[in-house]
Amino acid sequence: MGKGKFPVEKLLAIQTPFYYYDAEVLRQTLRTINEEAGKHDGFVVHYAVKANANPKILRIIREAGMGADCVSGGEIEASVKAGFPNNKIVYAGVGKADWEINLGLDNDIFCFNVESIPELEVINELAAAKNKVARVAFRLNPNVGAHTHANITTGLAENKFGIAMRDMLDVIAEAEKLPNVQFVGLHFHIGSQILDMGDFEALCNRVNELQKILDSHRIRAEHINVGGGLGVDYGHPNRLPIPDFKSYFDTYAKKLKLRPGQTLHFELGRAMVAQCGSLITRTLYIKKGDVKKFAIVDAGFPDLIRPALYQAYHKIENITSEEPKDTYDVVGPICESTDVFAKQIDLNGTHRGDLLAIRSAGAYGEIMASQYNCRKLPIGYMSDDL
Ligand SMILES: *Cc1c(COP(=O)(O)O)cnc(C)c1O
Numbered sequence: 001m002g003k004g005k006f007p008v009e010k011l012l013a014i015q016t017p018f019y020y021y022d023a024e025v026l027r028q029t030l031r032t033i034n035e036e037a038g039k040h041d042g043f044v045v046h047y048a049v050k051a052n053a054n055p056k057i058l059r060i061i062r063e064a065g066m067g068a069d070c071v072s073g074g075e076i077e078a079s080v081k082a083g084f085p086n087n088k089i090v091y092a093g094v095g096k097a098d099w100e101i102n103l104g105l106d107n108d109i110f111c112f113n114v115e116s117i118p119e120l121e122v123i124n125e126l127a128a129a130k131n132k133v134a135r136v137a138f139r140l141n142p143n144v145g146a147h148t149h150a151n152i153t154t155g156l157a158e159n160k161f162g163i164a165m166r167d168m169l170d171v172i173a174e175a176e177k178l179p180n181v182q183f184v185g186l187h188f189h190i191g192s193q194i195l196d197m198g199d200f201e202a203l204c205n206r207v208n209e210l211q212k213i214l215d216s217h218r219i220r221a222e223h224i225n226v227g228g229g230l231g232v233d234y235g236h237p238n239r240l241p242i243p244d245f246k247s248y249f250d251t252y253a254k255k256l257k258l259r260p261g262q263t264l265h266f267e268l269g270r271a272m273v274a275q276c277g278s279l280i281t282r283t284l285y286i287k288k289g290d291v292k293k294f295a296i297v298d299a300g301f302p303d304l305i306r307p308a309l310y311q312a313y314h315k316i317e318n319i320t321s322e323e324p325k326d327t328y329d330v331v332g333p334i335c336e337s338t339d340v341f342a343k344q345i346d347l348n349g350t351h352r353g354d355l356l357a358i359r360s361a362g363a364y365g366e367i368m369a370s371q372y373n374c375r376k377l378p379i380g381y382m383s384d385d386l
Contacts, residue, residue: 006278006319010386011355016282017299019366019380020357021057025241026276030064033272036245040253042262046090048228048269049075051363056382057273058082067110069228069267073100080107090225090267092139092187094161101126104134111135113187113225115162117174120181127180137185137225138163138171142206144190144199161189168210172219185265186210189227192270197251200226204255211259225265226252232274234313237359243271270363277362279304279378280319283354284333293328295350300332301339302372304358304365308338315359316342323349330356334373 011020037043046067049058053075059082062068067088068079079089091104092113101123104112114120114136127134141162163171168186175183190203207224214221230248233240248271258264281299288294306312316330325346332339341358350356366380 006357007383007386008319008355011280012320014280014381015379016280016355017297017303018280018378019054019361020278020280021054021362021380021382022276022278023060023382023384026057026060026273026362027064029242029272029276030061030066032242033066033245033268034064036249037266040249040264042258042264043249043252044223044263044265046088046265046267047272048267049079050367051269052273052277052365052367053078054366054380055082056380056385057276057362058084061272066272067265069269073097073103076100076103076107076109086110090137090265092189096123098122098126102130105130105132108132109135111137111184111223113137113139114171115139117171120171120175120178124178124180132180134181135184136175136181137187137221137223138168138175138183139187139189140165140168140210142188142190142203144202144206162187165206165210168213169217169219183221185221185223185225187225187227189267190229192229193231194229195231197247200229200248200251201255204252208255208257211257215259220259221262223263223265224256224258225267226256228267228269228271230268230271232271232360232363234274234360235315237275237315241275243275245271272363274360274363277360277365277380279358279361279365281356281358283318283350283352283356285352286328286350292344293326295328295330295347295356297330297332297341297356299341299358299378300334300373300375301336302334302370302375303332303378304341304361305368305370306364307341308336314341314361316345316347317357317359318348318350318354319357320354321348321350326350 046069047061048069068084070076071093086108089109090111094115139162281297285296301308329343330341
């Protein structure tokens with residue numbers, strides 16, 4: 001990999017900014033996931049569509065045999081269109097609208113991940129109107145903290161997600177009473193960009209405690225879904241393009257005690273797609289300030305909001321210059337002080353017209369883009385198609 005992997009001549013001919021997806025990196029990532037998850041009985045991997053719903057990305061992931069984890073009706077539609085089988089689509093979300101629930105019912109999806117009793121009652125009602133029985137899992141809030149950015153921690157008692165653990169038996173009992181829902185599993189998701197396997201271990205311990213309670217009431221969940229959250233190395237997209245899936249799956253295999261016949265489901269987003277993508281932007285101007293050099297580029301935070309939203313670091317490379325390094329602030333054209341991709345970073349000597357690759361932009365890049373300032377949404381190109 002490395003800079004040589006970019007087809008620079010072809011990229012130079014494309015209108016910037018745009019997303020560039022390396023299909024080989026994506027396929028290699030998916031092969032590694034299948035290899036590592038495949039070592040353990042009953043492991044089932046879904047893709048969290050919210051990380052990137054580009055149809056070309058979805059098609060490659062579907063071809064690798066993954067299921068789809070959706071958090072909206074639009075994502076269910078995108079998954080069905082990309083050819084994901086209905087029985088591999090799950091639907092989670094703290095606020096499901098009636099039309100979205102109906103869409104899930106019409107497509108006979110694998111499971112609704114339910115986050116409250118009022119929601120359970122509405123699903124039961126809507127399913128009854130269609131003479132169907134909806135399969136439901138309960139999303140429990142495990143009160144497990146992930147050592148990551150506060151805005152992407154979801155599994156603490158203070159977060160809006162999920163049902164409190166103490167209510168587990170009550171909600172399952174409620175589901176047993178309702179004729180048009182069937183309890184099939186438990187669902188968890190503790191956060192994102194998690195690199196400390198200890199966080200996943202803490203979740204395993206919590207699941208084990210809850211399963212003991214279920215055992216004592218002779219309740220059996222068909223499946224346990226532990227969500228996603230595995231992080232990637234934003235600092236070294238060339239050296240470490242494939243996340244450490246071995247440690248991730250091995251942790252669950254070692255720590256989480258499955259019951260006979262039970263399956264363990266995963267919903268990976270970022271770890272599947274982050275490293276295959278780059279935001280390619282053209283340098284418009286080099287501005288020399290009193291103390292700094294600014295590389296002003298034609299991409300801005302509407303095209304990749306993570307640096308502005310989470311102070312996230314993305315490695316940036318000049319893919320068209322071989323000149324000795326110099327130090328720059330890389331900034332966009334938007335009239336907001338937060339429109340900065342990186343401060344005081346070393347780039348090969350950069351001039352007007354040079355292409356910069358903002359790396360690890362495959363997850364939560366294109367999908368979070370906006371048209372702020374009446375800008376056009378950038379196009380996503382797959383390396384296969386260039
Ligand atoms: C966001 C989300 C995921 C994926 O998270 P990543 O950190 O991208 O792996 C999985 N499951 C649920 C319920 C989510 O909300």
